[in-house]
Amino acid sequence: MNIDSVKLKSLEKLAEQIRKDSIWMSTRAGTGHLGPALSISDIIAVLYGEIMKYNPKNPSWPDRDRFILSKGHGCLALYSALAQCGYFDRALLKEFCNRLDTMLPGHPERKLPGVEANTGSLGHGIAIGMGMAMAGKLANKDYRVFVITGDGELQEGSNWEAAMAAAHHKLDNLVVIVDRNKLQLGDFTENISQLEPLAKKWDSFGWAVKVIDGHNIKEITDVLSSIPLTRGKPSAIIASTIKSKGLKFAENKVEWHYKVLTEQQYKEIKDELSLEELAYE
Amino acid sequence: MSKIQTKSTRVAFAEALSEVGRSNSKVVTIAADSQSRHGEFVREFPERSFNVGIAEQTMIGVASGFALSGYIPVVTSYANFLAFRAIEQIRVDVATESLNVKMVGTDTGFSSQWLGFTHLALEDMAAISALPNIVIIDPADAVEAFEATKAIFDYDGPVYMRIRGRKEEPILPIKSRKFEIGKAQVLKPGKDILIIACGSSVYDSLQAAEILKDKNIDAMVVNMATIRPIDEKALSDLIPSFTKVITVECHNIRGGLGSTIAEFISERGINTQLLRMGVKERFGMAGSDEMLKQAFSLDGPGIARSAEKFLNEKCGR
Known part of the structure; x- marks a missing residue:
């Protein structure tokens, strides 16, 4: 599929805003997994800006496509996307890790409109997505289920149980996108x-596989527009990404898995990235 | 007890499952290579019967996905592999959201017999009861397993029901078989000692009461099929009339029936002494159901012996 330049621009803008919001929220809160959110910002932007069908006014619309952030720690990106897509008011982003029992905790919970599954413990998303995909087929619905996993997350054995079973059940309405930023916590x-090959x-688990550049909006859009990659098979998209993408000094650095900017650092890059005022109140 | 009918709780569960499946098209079964437990449901409703392979964690995740899509999934496995292997999925995927997933652990207590400690499920309720929101049921016999299976589908929320193996077990000679989640049932009145039991220990406790009768000890026997929510009303009505109370379960004395009653008695400040019968500070071992119950003094004569000794013991207060 060829997306026009206007659409491409708007998706790039969406991705950029996801990055800015992620940096803003995490700096304000003084906590958050910033690197893992920045590596998936482009993928999330394409999913919410172009690929998925959903209705923010009716988050439980039965025909919606489902999205599960199996690497729940990347939730800063998801929160920003949901706000930008109209699931809730942008003002709520201020609540990220900033109030007891917040709607926007350090890992996503279903109490926030648009969140489909509680994640944060790694290795859960594929099986839950698989159940949703099976339920969709049983109910003769044509929705798809998109799951983003981390790459380090794939060290959890539960993923491979589910991968084996999902292929067996021919769930071509299930898509796993691996955020292959090549770094994990440690x-x-x-x-x-080792994850390779x-x-x-x-x-070998029976999935249709495609390796893409996870920061190339056009490439992401092209591949996600051709789901299923193969009829009768679930799709695995290995998105080659850079941890902390967009924050030059943090890119590809292990310590930025669970680290945020200091106020001083924020001020230093504020103009360059045209970030909002931190505006504590 | 005179002429006794027998039936397996696993068979009764499967029969009830088919019945529920006929009246409710939202019911789906997810097996982890455990479809033999789902009986006729699989043949009657192949399109609603799924098998994810020997993968209990995936089974729970898939069930959660179905529940989040409006279905009522039932999952089964040997209780240990459900309650321990998949406990984190049960916690994160099912319990936090109170998803409408029916989890049935099979071959509990001593009923997996010669399969040994890996399969003997004696801590499953302890694992599950550590998590909020999940109803826990341990039916006394096949009739109760059948009724309870139907009842859990009328309840909207997560349930853990522990049933036993293929072995035929005595059906209790009780008239009223109405099952209600969270309701205890007095099976035998008595005034000297109160025996509260669940699961297959209910039958053994009734046997113990017969033996005690010959020794002029009049024991009350209560079937506490629902461990959570515990029937607080029944407990506050019954326990204060006794100076000695015994709990009996084919489970570790921690985290199951005994613990629950101990908490109740101490928190209510009831002036009574409790003996928790069950398995203490050890795992199971290979043996027949009868051998194991005898070894752990959880057969009728064993319970009667302990009750008599307990009754004659001076209370340490």
């Missing part, structure tokens, strides 16, 4: 427990 994935793993 080090590079390949230094901790990752595409071959998914292929």
Whole structure:
């Protein structure tokens, strides 16, 4: 599919705003997983800006496409996207980790409109998405289920149980997007427990696989517009990404898994990235 | 007890499942290679029967996905693999959201017999009861398993029901078989000692009461099929009339019936002494159901012996 330049621009703008909001929310709160949100910002922008059908005025619309952020710690990006798409007022973003029992905690919960599953414990999303995909087929609905997993997350065995079973059940309405930023909490994935050859793993589990540049909006849009990649197979998209993408000094650095800017750092990059005032009240 | 009919709780569960499946098209079964437990449902409703393979964590995740899509999934497995292998999925996916998932642990207590400690489920209720929101049921016999299975589908929320194996078990000679979640039932009146039991220990407790009768000890026997929510009304009506109370369960004395009653008695400040019968500070071992109950003094004579000794013991207060 060829997206026109106007659409491309608007998706790039959406992604940029996701990054700005993620930096803004996490700096204000003094906590948050910033790097893991910045690596998925472009993918989330394409999903919510172009690919998925949903109705923010009716979050439980039965025919909606489902999105599960299995790597729940990347929720800053999701919160921004949901706000921009009209699930709730942008003012709510101020609540990120900023109020007891907030609607926007450090991992997403279903109490926030638009969140489909509680995640935060890794290795849960694919199986839940699989259940939703099976339920969709049983109910003769044509919705799709999109799941973003981390790459380090794939070290959890539960993912591979679900991967095996989802292929067996021919769930071509299920899409897993792996955020392949090559870093996990402690080090590079390949230094901790090697994932490669990752595409071959998914292929051997019976999935249709495509490796893409996870920051190329056009490429992301093209691949997500051609789901299922193969009829009768679930789709695995390995999106090559950069952790902390867009924050030059933090890119591809392990310590930015669970780290946020200081106020001073925020001030220093505020103009360059045209960020909002932190505006504590 | 005179002539006794027998039936397996697993068979009764499967029969009830088919019945529920006929009246409610939202009911789906998800197996982790455990479809044999779903009986005729699988043949009657193949389109609503799913099997994810030997993958209990995936089974719970998939069930959650179905529940979030408006279905009522029932999952089954050997209780240990459900309540322990998948406990984190039960916690995060099911319990936090009170999803309408019916979880049935099978072959509980001593009923997996020769399969040994890996399969003998003696801590499953402790694992599940650590999590908020989940109803816990341990039916006394096949008739109660059948009625309870129907009842849990009338309840909107997560349920853990523990049933036993294929072995035929005695059906209790009780007239009223209406099952209500959270309701205790007095099966035998008595005034000397109160025996509260769940699961297959109900039958053994009735046997114990017969033995005690010959020794002029008049024991009351209560079937506490629902461990959570516990029937507080029944407990506050019954317990204060007794100086000695016994709980009996085919489970560890922690985290199941005994613990629940101990909490109730101490928090209410009721002046009574409690003996928790069950498995203490150890795992199970291979053996027949009868051998194991005997070894752990959880058969009729064992319970009667402990009750008599307990009754004659001076209370330490």
